[in-house]
Structures are given as C-alpha cells and as structure tokens.
Amino acid sequence: MxxxxxxxxxxxxxxxxxxxxxxxxxxxxxxxxxxxxxxAEKSGTAVQLEPGQPPTPLFDHLDSISLVAINFxxxxxxxxxxxxxxxxxxxxxxxxxxxxxxxxxxLHYLRxxxxxxxxxxxxxxxxxxxxxxxxxxxxxxxxxxxxxPLFRRR
Amino acid sequence: xxxxxxxDQQIIDExxxxxxxxxxxxxxxxxxxxxxxxxRLQNGLYVQRLAPMLRIxxxxxxxNSTQLRKLADITRRFDKGYxxxxxxxxxxxxxxxxxxxxxxxxxxxxxxxxAIQTSGNCIRNTTTDQYAGVAIDELTDPRPYCEIIxxxxxxxxxxxxxxxxxxxxxxxxxxDRAALYNHDVGVEVRVSxxxxxxxxxxxxGGLGRxxxxxxxxxxxxxxxxxxxxxxxxxxxxxxxxxxDNKYKARIKILVKAMGVDAFREAVAQEWRAIKDGLxxxxxxxxxxxxxFFNPPQYLDVDTASxxxxxxxxxxxxxxxxxWVARNTLDHKVDGYQIVNISLKATGYAPGDITxxxxxxxxxxxxxxxxxxVRSTHEQNLVLADVHQPDLYPVWQALQAAGLAxxxxxYLSDLICCPGGDYCSLANAKSLPVAEAIQARFSDLxxxxxxxxxxxxxxxxxxxxxHHHIGHIxxxxxxxxxxxxxxxxxxxxxxxxxxxxxxxxPSFSQQDIPDIIEQILSIYLQLRRPxxxxxxxxxxxxxxxxxxRVYAGDD
Numbered sequence: 001m002x003x004x005x006x007x008x009x010x011x012x013x014x015x016x017x018x019x020x021x022x023x024x025x026x027x028x029x030x031x032x033x034x035x036x037x038x039x040a041e042k043s044g045t046a047v048q049l050e051p052g053q054p055p056t057p058l059f060d061h062l063d064s065i066s067l068v069a070i071n072f073x074x075x076x077x078x079x080x081x082x083x084x085x086x087x088x089x090x091x092x093x094x095x096x097x098x099x100x101x102x103x104x105x106x107l108h109y110l111r112x113x114x115x116x117x118x119x120x121x122x123x124x125x126x127x128x129x130x131x132x133x134x135x136x137x138x139x140x141x142x143x144x145x146x147x148x149p150l151f152r153r154r
Numbered sequence: 155x156x157x158x159x160x161x162d163q164q165i166i167d168e169x170x171x172x173x174x175x176x177x178x179x180x181x182x183x184x185x186x187x188x189x190x191x192x193x194r195l196q197n198g199l200y201v202q203r204l205a206p207m208l209r210i211x212x213x214x215x216x217x218n219s220t221q222l223r224k225l226a227d228i229t230r231r232f233d234k235g236y237x238x239x240x241x242x243x244x245x246x247x248x249x250x251x252x253x254x255x256x257x258x259x260x261x262x263x264x265x266x267x268x269a270i271q272t273s274g275n276c277i278r279n280t281t282t283d284q285y286a287g288v289a290i291d292e293l294t295d296p297r298p299y300c301e302i303i304x305x306x307x308x309x310x311x312x313x314x315x316x317x318x319x320x321x322x323x324x325x326x327x328x329x330d331r332a333a334l335y336n337h338d339v340g341v342e343v344r345v346s347x348x349x350x351x352x353x354x355x356x357x358x359g360g361l362g363r364x365x366x367x368x369x370x371x372x373x374x375x376x377x378x379x380x381x382x383x384x385x386x387x388x389x390x391x392x393x394x395x396x397x398d399n400k401y402k403a404r405i406k407i408l409v410k411a412m413g414v415d416a417f418r419e420a421v422a423q424e425w426r427a428i429k430d431g432l433x434x435x436x437x438x439x440x441x442x443x444x445x446f447f448n449p450p451q452y453l454d455v456d457t458a459s460x461x462x463x464x465x466x467x468x469x470x471x472x473x474x475x476x477w478v479a480r481n482t483l484d485h486k487v488d489g490y491q492i493v494n495i496s497l498k499a500t501g502y503a504p505g506d507i508t509x510x511x512x513x514x515x516x517x518x519x520x521x522x523x524x525x526x527v528r529s530t531h532e533q534n535l536v537l538a539d540v541h542q543p544d545l546y547p548v549w550q551a552l553q554a555a556g557l558a559x560x561x562x563x564y565l566s567d568l569i570c571c572p573g574g575d576y577c578s579l580a581n582a583k584s585l586p587v588a589e590a591i592q593a594r595f596s597d598l599x600x601x602x603x604x605x606x607x608x609x610x611x612x613x614x615x616x617x618x619x620h621h622h623i624g625h626i627x628x629x630x631x632x633x634x635x636x637x638x639x640x641x642x643x644x645x646x647x648x649x650x651x652x653x654x655x656x657x658x659p660s661f662s663q664q665d666i667p668d669i670i671e672q673i674l675s676i677y678l679q680l681r682r683p684x685x686x687x688x689x690x691x692x693x694x695x696x697x698x699x700x701x702r703v704y705a706g707d708d
Contacts, residue, residue, distance in 0.1 A: 142432055
C-alpha cells in the first residue's frame with residue numbers, strides 16, 4: 001500500500017485509487033463523481049472531484065461520505081482549494097484528500113483550506129514534506145483549522 | 155501609516171524562512187525549476203534578460219524614511235545603487251543575485267517590508283490614490299480599507315493559484331486617481347447622505363491584450379461586508395476563470411463571457427454562503443485600521459502670512475515659482491502643500507532613483523513631511539504634508555539632486571515600463587523611446603502650452619506601461635524580429651476612463667518623436683480655447699490624426 005500523509009503523519013493508504021473502467025467498484029474504492037452519483041448507498045463512500053467538478057452535488061450527503069479526494073492534475077490549477085473550503089464550510093467532517101500532482105510547498109495552504117490527507121507524488125520525500133505543513137504558525141485569514149480571522153483575535 | 159505588531163512581523167519572518175528553504179532546494183536541485191517558478195514569482199522574483207528582478211511590495215504606495223534608507227542600503231549592497239518605481243507603486247531591483255534574495259527579504263523584514271505576491275497568479279499589491287488622506291476632493295481616507303484588504307489577501311490560502319494575476323484598486327475621492335475602472339476589481343469608497351461608508355464594486359476591468367472598462371457589480375456594499383464580498387468574487391473567478399489559455403484567463407474575460415448580470419448573480423450566490431460569517435468586519439477592526447491613518451500633528455499656522463511669504467519667494471525666484479505651480483498641489487489643510495517629486499528627468503529611465511536620491515528623500519521626509527513618502531502609479535514620489543514655509547528648502551534640495559523637473563502631469567512625465575532592456579517578456583525596448591521623446595520635448599514652455607497629457611509606453615501587450623489609458627499610448631511590437639511601435643490615442647484613466655484607439659500601422663523607433671510631434675501639432679491646430687488634448691481628441695475623433703500622420707503613405 002502506498003504511503004501518504006494523513007493528519008500530520010505518514011501512513012499507509014487503505015483506499016484504492018479511482019478506476020474509471022470499473023463497472024462495479026470494489027469496496028474501499030474511490031469513485032469518480034459519475035460512479036458515485038450512480039451509487040444508491042452513499043454511506044461510507046469515497047468520491048473524487050476533478051477540476052471543473054465543483055462539490056455542489058455532494059452537499060446533501062456530507063454526513064454519509066467518508067472521503068472526498070480532490071485531484072490536482074497540475075499543481076498550478078488552484079480550483080481544488082476553493083472546492084475544499086466550500087466542503088468544509090458546509091460541514092464536511094470526513095477525510096479531505098489532495099491527490100495528483102501538487103507539491104509539498106502547497107501543503108500548508110492546502111491544510112488551511114481543509115485538506116487532512118495528502119497523497120503526494122511518488123518522488124516526494126514524505127518525511128521532508130511534513131516540514132512544509134507548518135510553514136507558518138500565524139495567519140491573517142480564517143481557515144479550516146482556525147475559524148477566527150486574525151482581526152477577531154488580536 | 156500602518157505599523158506591524160508581533161503577528162504581522164511573525165508572518166513575514168516565517169515567509170523569509172520559507173523562501174530561504176525553497177531557494178536552497180532549488181539551488182541544490184531538489185526543487186525543479188518548473189515548481190520553483192510560481193513560488194519565486196509569489197515572492198516577487200522574476201528571471202529577466204540579464205539578471206533576476208526582485209519586485210518589493212509597497213502596500214498602497216506608503217513608505218517611511220526608515221524603509222527608504224533600508225532600500226538605499228539594499229540597492230548598494232545587493233544591486234547597482236538604484237531602484238525603479240513600478241506602475242503598481244512597487245519598487246523593483248534589477249540586478250540582485252538569486253542566492254542573495256533570501257538575505258534581501260530578511261533585510262526588508264527588519265523594516266516591515268516584503269515582496270509577497272508582487273507577481274504570480276495571485277492577489278497582487280492593492281493600490282490607491284497617491285494623495286490619500288490629503289486630497290481636497292477626498293470623501294474619506296481609503297487607506298484603512300487598503301490595509302484591511304492587504305491583510306486579507308496576504309498569503310490567502312485559497313487564492314494563491316488563480317487562473318491569472320488579480321489586481322485590486324481602492325479610491326475614495328471624487329476624481330479617480332487609482333485607475334479603478336482598469337482593475338480586476340475596483341473598490342470605490344462612498345459616503346451616504348447619512349454619513350455611512352459603503353463601496354461601489356467594479357469588476358472585469360483590465361489592460362493587457364484585451365483592455366476593458368470594469369462593470370459595476372455592486373452599487374452599494376455596506377462597510378462590514380467588504381471582505382466576504384471580495385472573497386465571493388475571488389471564489390467565482392478561481393472556479394470558473396479560464397485556465398486553458400493564459401491570454402483569456404483574467405477575470406475580465408470571465409465577466410464578458412458570462413455577462414455582467416450572470417456574473418453578479420454567481421457572486422451573489424457564493425456570497426450568500428459566507429455573508430455575515432466570521433470574516434465580516436467588526437467595528438473594532440475598522441477603528442483599529444483607521445487609527446493608523448489619523449492626520450499627523452499639523453502646525454497651527456498663520457495661513458495668511460505663510461501664503462504671503464510663499465508669494466514673495468515665488469516673485470523672487472521664477473524657477474521656484476514654476477516648480478510650485480507645476481509639481482505641488484493644494485492640501486486639504488490650510489498652510490500645507492502636496493509635493494510631487496518628479497522621477498522623469500530627461501536622460502534617466504522614468505521611475506528610476508539612485509541610492510543617494512532615496513536617502514535624500516528620506517531626509518526630506520524626516521525634516522519636512524512627518525517621515526512619510528508615497529510612491530505613485532505614475533512612477534513618481536510624493537511628500538504629502540509639506541508646510542508651506544518649508545517648500546523653498548525642499549525645492550532647493552530636490553533641485554540640487556535632479557528631482558525637481560517641473561513636469562508633473564505634462565508630456566515628459568511619461569509612464570514607461572522597463573521594456574526590452576530588462577524584461578524578458580518585452581517585444582521591444584521602451585526606455586530609448588521614452589528618452590527620445592523627453593529629449594525632443596524638453597522645451598518647458600511648449601509642454602505647458604500643450605497642457606496636461608498622459609503619454610504611456612509599454613514594451614509589450616502585457617501593458618505594464620498602461621499604454622491603453624494614456625492620452626497618447628505607445629506599444630512596442632515585434633514584427634519578424636524587428637521592433638516597431640504602435641501608437642494609440644484617446645485613452646484615459648479616471649471615472650470617464652476610455653481605452654485608446656490604434657492610430658494605424660506601427661512605426662520604427664527612430665520615427666516615434668516625429669510622429670508624436672505631428673500628433674501634437676495637429677492638436678494645437680484643432681484645439682479650441684481651454685481644450686486639453688483629450689478634449690480635442692474626443693471632439694474630433696481619430697480621423698484627423700490618422701489622415702495627417704499617414705498622409706503620403708500611399
């Protein structure tokens with residue numbers, strides 16, 4: 001099982017990456033949005049959003065979904081940052097995972113947008129990457145891990 | 155001006171450390187160039203034609219004398235002893251070494267400065283009226299709102315990888331000196347009849363390849379909602395802005411494609427989800443922001459005797475008198491004057507300033523202007539609060555340092571990007587064109603007779619020199635490896651903003667001064683009494699200019 005970062009630790013990944021070909025997805029399989037929408041039982045499901053797929057269809061099922069993966073085909077495409085915040089603001093409490101080609105220097109921003117898990121590219125040195133999670137210890141804005149903007153705290 | 159507390163300081167110190175580590179990893183090869191690129195851009199670092207260029211943020215154009223002295227010191231130790239004021243009121247160094255940039259940032263952090271988000275596809279430095287707080291036509295001071303926006307936009311985790319760069323301008327005066335209508339978002343601060351503050355919000359303006367005038371998307375936004383509304387705009391843009399073509403990625407293209415009404419509705423929908431949330435501004439925060447921009451301790455002066463003394467000095471010295479008339483402006487407080495420092499002396503690159511000049515300006519600020527200086531998007535500097543009896547010594551000092559060219563607002567006070575001499579994006583050089591124009595039109599009486607004219611030069615489509623909104627705009631273009639220059643007429647910044655029209659086929663560099671002279675002589679022939687260049691152009695249109703300039707070309 002591939003290694004990844006979850007809640008600030010390096011762990012083995014229990015989930016299977018999306019498989020667009022699969023007609024009947026395996027358990028522990030992350031589903032494409034289409035596959036997920038075709039699944040009747042949403043409880044315990046995992047679904048992956050691509051850029052251009054805003055999270056709106058998930059809003060009614062946030063309590064039952066276990067994992068939302070947001071794919072970054074290219075690290076400079078920042079749509080997923082907004083998707084994550086919208087999910088968090090609407091109360092999603094499951095695992096919010098970044099997958100694809102994003103880089104360790106984005107981990108801190110991703111975490112602040114609500115991502116809790118990071119499946120970085122294979123080449124990434126995960127223990128070194130852990131350091132980037134905490135690049136900053138203070139911020140101006142409200143975020144997933146600090147609901148008050150600085151102006152309400154100073 | 156705003157003063158950092160421990161939080162602000164901690165944030166920029168941590169940014170220096172972060173960038174130091176990123177630079178180290180880039181140099182040792184563990185951070186690939188393509189991944190370092192957006193990271194360094196978000197720290198203002200470009201790789202240019204000859205050397206890297208570092209763009210230092212000057213939030214809404216405010217500087218103090220300590221910061222100026224540090225900048226002078228940095229230009230000596232890490233650069234070639236001069237700096238450049240950009241059209242976003244920022245300061246650029248043209249010759250730093252990549253490996254020394256973290257040290258430069260650490261030096262800047264000691265004086266509450268940084269280079270955060272001065273480039274890259276993120277929210278850039280917020281700009282405003284260079285006369286904020288002292289202008290006669292001001293409704294209220296825009297700077298507290300600029301500071302609130304600065305803090306919100308600095309290292310915003312959601313908006314660091316936008317489709318393209320994003321520029322916000324704020325203005326709070328009757329006249330618009332911040333080019334609100336040519337920004338991704340323009341925030342016009344307004345005051346209701348009852349004295350309440352609100353904002354008119356414009357979106358989708360811009361220059362570049364597809365110049366557009368911004369559209370009003372909110373006629374009145376109550377003061378506390380400033381940040382949530384901006385956040386809603388950014389969210390719509392971040393999710394829906396085009397990412398397939400960098401030339402179609404700015405918000406102006408999105409607003410046009412969706413239509414203003416649909417865009418407004420999309421923003422309203424995003425806003426409903428976050429409106430009244432914890433990002434809603436509190437009275438305490440607004441008051442805190444305002445507290446940094448209280449007026450300085452103006453001296454109670456005998457206005458009448460100060461003014462008569464000034465008149466006497468003017469009578470005795472016509473050069474001083476002319477400088478007062480051209481480069482200073484009335485201040486909202488009697489007995490004070492706004493002083494523009496011209497960085498447009500012929501023979502020097504527009505907006506460039508040497509280390510010694512920077513230090514002189516810092517000294518003058520300390521002695522005569524409460525220690526503060528502003529940078530302007532016209533690439534000049536301003537001493538905003540000069541006591542009238544001090545104008546004479548200020549002028550003497552500026553004159554001796556080559557900083558008193560009496561041309562503010564006239565043709566030779568032109569805006570010009572660094573162009574092909576420095577910038578790797580440029581299609582053509584812009585500095586030699588600026589210099590040739592300044593040299594040709596150095597006769598001050600002729601310039602004054604022409605009246606106020608904005609002449610703006612950009613070395614490429616990216617329009618850093620704002621050529622579209624110059625009354626006369628010049629754009630460098632590349633034709634089969636050769637540099638040519640397109641001329642456009644009739645652009646304007648301000649509340650009656652307009653985009654210049656292209657005159658016709660482009661010209662060679664050496665022909666430009668002649669062409670400009672022809673355009674000006676046509677204006678002088680056609681103008682009616684009291685008509686400015688822009689007035690005449692708007693009355694007669696482009697045809698008379700086109701016909702005469704290209705006459706004989708067939």
